[in-house]
Amino acid sequence: MRIEQVENKLGHALPETLSALGRLSWNYWWSWAADGAAVFRDLDPQVWEECELNPRCLLLDVSEYRLMQMATDPVYIERVRSLGERFTRYMNPQTKTWAREGAPGLTHDNPVAYFCAEFGVHTSLPLYSGGLGMLAGDHLKSASDLGLPLVAVGLLYHHGYFRQRLRRDGWQEEHYGTINPAKLPIQLLNDPETGQPLRVELEIRGRLVRFQAWQVLVGRVKLYLLDSNLEENEHIDRLITGHLYGGDRETRCVQEMVLGIAGVRLLRKLGIEPHVFHLNEGHSAFLTLELTRELVAQGKTFNEAAKEVRARCVFTTHTPVAAGHDEFLPSLVEHCFGRGYTESLTLTHEQFLDLGRVQTGDEDELFGLTPLALKMCRTTNGVSRKHGEVSRELWQKMFPTLSVDEVPITHVTNGVHAPTWVSPLLRRLYEDHVAPDWEEHECEAEVWRRGVANIPDEELWRVHGLMKQKLIAFIRERQYFARLQRGEGMEFVEAARETFDPDALTIGFARRVAAYKRWSLILTDPDRLLKLINDAERPVQFVFAGKAHPQDQGAKQILQQLALWKLDPQVVNRTVFLQDYDQEIARKMVQGVDVWLNVPRRPLEASGTSGEKVAMNGGLNFSILDGWWPEGYDGTNGWAIADMHAEGESHEEDMRDAESLYALLEEQLVPAYYERDASGIPRRWVGMMKRAIETLVPQFNSDRMVQEYARKIYTGAVASEATEALHVPVGA
Ligand SMILES: *Cc1c(COP(=O)(O)O)cnc(C)c1O
Numbered sequence: 001m002r003i004e005q006v007e008n009k010l011g012h013a014l015p016e017t018l019s020a021l022g023r024l025s026w027n028y029w030w031s032w033a034a035d036g037a038a039v040f041r042d043l044d045p046q047v048w049e050e051c052e053l054n055p056r057c058l059l060l061d062v063s064e065y066r067l068m069q070m071a072t073d074p075v076y077i078e079r080v081r082s083l084g085e086r087f088t089r090y091m092n093p094q095t096k097t098w099a100r101e102g103a104p105g106l107t108h109d110n111p112v113a114y115f116c117a118e119f120g121v122h123t124s125l126p127l128y129s130g131g132l133g134m135l136a137g138d139h140l141k142s143a144s145d146l147g148l149p150l151v152a153v154g155l156l157y158h159h160g161y162f163r164q165r166l167r168r169d170g171w172q173e174e175h176y177g178t179i180n181p182a183k184l185p186i187q188l189l190n191d192p193e194t195g196q197p198l199r200v201e202l203e204i205r206g207r208l209v210r211f212q213a214w215q216v217l218v219g220r221v222k223l224y225l226l227d228s229n230l231e232e233n234e235h236i237d238r239l240i241t242g243h244l245y246g247g248d249r250e251t252r253c254v255q256e257m258v259l260g261i262a263g264v265r266l267l268r269k270l271g272i273e274p275h276v277f278h279l280n281e282g283h284s285a286f287l288t289l290e291l292t293r294e295l296v297a298q299g300k301t302f303n304e305a306a307k308e309v310r311a312r313c314v315f316t317t318h319t320p321v322a323a324g325h326d327e328f329l330p331s332l333v334e335h336c337f338g339r340g341y342t343e344s345l346t347l348t349h350e351q352f353l354d355l356g357r358v359q360t361g362d363e364d365e366l367f368g369l370t371p372l373a374l375k376m377c378r379t380t381n382g383v384s385r386k387h388g389e390v391s392r393e394l395w396q397k398m399f400p401t402l403s404v405d406e407v408p409i410t411h412v413t414n415g416v417h418a419p420t421w422v423s424p425l426l427r428r429l430y431e432d433h434v435a436p437d438w439e440e441h442e443c444e445a446e447v448w449r450r451g452v453a454n455i456p457d458e459e460l461w462r463v464h465g466l467m468k469q470k471l472i473a474f475i476r477e478r479q480y481f482a483r484l485q486r487g488e489g490m491e492f493v494e495a496a497r498e499t500f501d502p503d504a505l506t507i508g509f510a511r512r513v514a515a516y517k518r519w520s521l522i523l524t525d526p527d528r529l530l531k532l533i534n535d536a537e538r539p540v541q542f543v544f545a546g547k548a549h550p551q552d553q554g555a556k557q558i559l560q561q562l563a564l565w566k567l568d569p570q571v572v573n574r575t576v577f578l579q580d581y582d583q584e585i586a587r588k589m590v591q592g593v594d595v596w597l598n599v600p601r602r603p604l605e606a607s608g609t610s611g612e613k614v615a616m617n618g619g620l621n622f623s624i625l626d627g628w629w630p631e632g633y634d635g636t637n638g639w640a641i642a643d644m645h646a647e648g649e650s651h652e653e654d655m656r657d658a659e660s661l662y663a664l665l666e667e668q669l670v671p672a673y674y675e676r677d678a679s680g681i682p683r684r685w686v687g688m689m690k691r692a693i694e695t696l697v698p699q700f701n702s703d704r705m706v707q708e709y710a711r712k713i714y715t716g717a718v719a720s721e722a723t724e725a726l727h728v729p730v731g732a
Pocket of ligand 1: 129130511586607608610611
C-alpha cells in the first residue's frame with residue numbers, strides 16, 4: 001500500500017520531461033546501462049550520495065527547485081529521453097536475444113528458478129556479503145541480457161549485512177542499518193488469485209510462520225524476496241529474515257528452511273512451474289525436500305518422488321573447504337522442522353537424517369546441506385576447473401565405488417558482468433575500437449583479438465590513468481573523513497589530501513579477511529616491503545579493503561595487524577585500508593588499480609571473481625595459481641606467484657610463496673611498470689594490459705558463464721548414472 005502511495009506522489013511530482021526517471025528507478029537495468037547511473041547522479045549529486053546511489057530515494061528526496069532546474073535543461077532532458085528509450089527497447093519482448101536460439105528448452109512458462117541466500121545486484125540493495133552474492137547478481141544481469149527465462153528467489157534481510165568501521169586501534173566494529181522498503185525499488189506482491197497481499201506459510205519450530213514477498217526487477221529478470229517481518233508473526237519469527245549470516249546455527253537453519261521450502265511455495269502461489277531449480281550453494285537445498293513432499297502428497301512413494309525431483313534440480317557448490325559446508329546437529333534439524341514435516345515425506349526420523357549424511361546410518365554425522373544437495377540434484381558443479389577437481393576429491397567419500405575422476409561433479413567457471421564492472425571511459429574505448437556493440441560479442445575471442453589490436457597504446461594508458469586518478473581522489477576523500485571521524489589531529493586529517501601518488505605503481509588487495517586468504521603474507525619480510533614502498537624513483541603503493549566475519553576473532557586480529565602497520569609513518573602515505581568494502585568500493589578499485597594481488601592458500605580459492613573484474617579494466621593480475629587463474633594465466637597477461645605444485649598448509653609453503661611474491665615485484669612488476677619510452681608510455685606494460693583484455697574478457701565474463709549453464713546444466717542430459725546410484729533408496 002505504502003509503495004503505491006509513494007508512486008502516486010511521484011507520479012504527480014515528476015515533471016513530464018523527466019517522467020522516464022520514475023519508470024527507470026524501478027528496474028536495476030539503469031545500473032549497468034551506459035549513462036544510467038550518471039543520469040540519476042546528475043539530477044542531484046549530493047542527494048545521490050546521501051541516498052547511497054538509490055534512485056527511488058533520490059526521486060523522493062530531491063528538492064522541487066532542483067527537479068525543475070533539471071526538468072528545463074535541454075541537455076539533461078535529452079539524456080533522460082535517450083535512456084528511457086533504450087530501456088523500452090531492452091524490455092520489448094520482441095527484441096531478439098541469445099536465448100531464443102541458444103536455450104530453446106527454457107520458456108517464460110517454464111523458466112530457471114535460481115535460489116541463493118544473497119544477491120549483490122547493487123550497493124543500494126544490501127542483501128549480499130561478498131563473492132557469492134556478487135556472482136548471483138551478475139548471473140541475473142547476464143540472464144537478463146541474454147533473454148534467458150529465469151526467476152530468482154532469496155530473502156529480504158531487514159538489516160542486511162553488517163557495515164564495517166575500524167576503531168583507532170584497528171579493531172573492526174560492526175553496525176547494522178535498517179532498510180526502508182518505502183524508498184527502495186522493491187514492490188510487495190499480491191496473490192494473483194485473490195488480489196490480496198500474498199502470504200506464504202510454513203511451520204517452523206512448531207509455529208506457523210507467515211511470509212510476505214517482494215519483487216525486484218533486474219532487467220528482464222524478476223527477483224523474489226521472502227520476508228517474515230509481519231505483525232501477525234511472533235516477535236522471534238519476525239527476526240528470521242533480519243540479518244544476512246547473522247545469528248546462531250538455529251537462525252541459519254531456519255533461514256534456510258524459509259529460502260528452500262517457503263521459496264518453492266512462493267513460486268507455486270505465483271503460478272510459476274520451473275523447468276529446472278538451480279541451488280546456488282547448499283543454502284537452498286531444503287527446496288528438494290519440499291518438491292518431494294509435494295509429489296508424495298499426490299500419492300507417489302518417496303523414492304519415486306525423489307527421482308522426479310532429481311531430474312529437475314541442479315546444484316552449484318562454492319566452497320573447497322570442508323568446514324565451509326553448512327551442517328546442523330540432528331537435534332537442531334528436528335527442533336526446526338518438527339516431526340510433522342518428516343512424516344509428510346513418509347520417512348522415519350533416521351531416514352530423514354540420512355539424507356544429510358555422507359554415510360547412511362552414521363549417527364555421529366551432522367546433517368549437511370551439501371550431501372543433501374548431492375543426493376537430490378541431477379548435476380553438481382564447482383565454479384572453476386580447479387575447484388571441480390577439488391570438489392571431486394572432497395566428495396568422493398559419497399561415491400565409494402567410483403574413482404576420483406569418475407565422481408559426477410563438473411565445473412562452470414565463474415564470470416563477471418562486463419557492463420557492471422567496466423568503467424564508462426573504457427566502455428567507450430571498446431565501442432570505438434572493438435565493436436560498437438561489443439557487449440553483444442563479449443564471448444567472441446576473435447572480436448577481441450582483432451579489436452584490442454586497434455586500441456592505440458596512448459589511449460588505453462590515458463584512460464587507465466584517469467581511472468587511477470579517480471580512485472586516488474576517492475581514497476583521499478575517504479581517508480580524510482575516516483580520520484576526522486576517529487577524532488585525529490587536524491594536521492593528520494589534512495594530510496590525507498596528500499596521500500598516494502597517481503604516478504606510483506598501485507596494487508589493490510580486497511577480499512574477505514579469512515586465514516586462508518593470507519592477508520599478512522605481504523608482511524612476511526617488512527624490511528623488503530618497505531624498500532619497495534619507499535623507493536624514491538620507483539615506489540609501490542597499496543590499497544586494501546575487506547570485512548572480517550563478526551565472530552571470527554582471528555580474522556579481526558589479522559585486520560588489526562594490517563590496520564596498525566599502515567599507520568607506520570614510513571608507509572602511511574602509500575598504503576590505505578578502505579573501510580566497509582562493498583560493490584561501489586570494489587568498482588572503484590578494480591577500475592583504478594594497476595595490479596590486483598591475490599595470495600590464497602592453495603587450493604582453497606574456489607574461483608574468485610574480483611581479478612576478472614580487474615582484467616576487464618586492463619588491470620594486471622598478480623596471483624597464486626588458484627581458482628580461476630590457472631585457466632586465465634598464459635604467461636603474457638599477468639603474473640603467477642609460485643607454481644602449481646605446492647599445495648597445503650605449512651610455514652614453508654607460506655615462505656616460498658612470499659619469496660616468489662617479493663622477487664616478482666622487484667624483478668618484474670616494478671621494472672616493467674617504470675620502463676617508459678620517449679613519450680612516457682610503458683609500452684611493455686600496456687602490451688600486457690592488452691593481452692589481459694583480449695585473452696581474459698571473452699573467457700571470464702558472465703554471459704559466457706550463463707550460456708554455459710544454459711547449455712550444459714539447465715538443458716543438459718537428465719541424470720548421470722553415477723548420480724542415480726548415489727540415491728540411497730529409503731524404506732528398503
Ligand atoms: C567481486 C566481489 C567479491 C568477490 O571477490 P573475490 O575475488 O572472490 O574475493 C567480493 N566482494 C565484492 C564487494 C565484490 O565486488
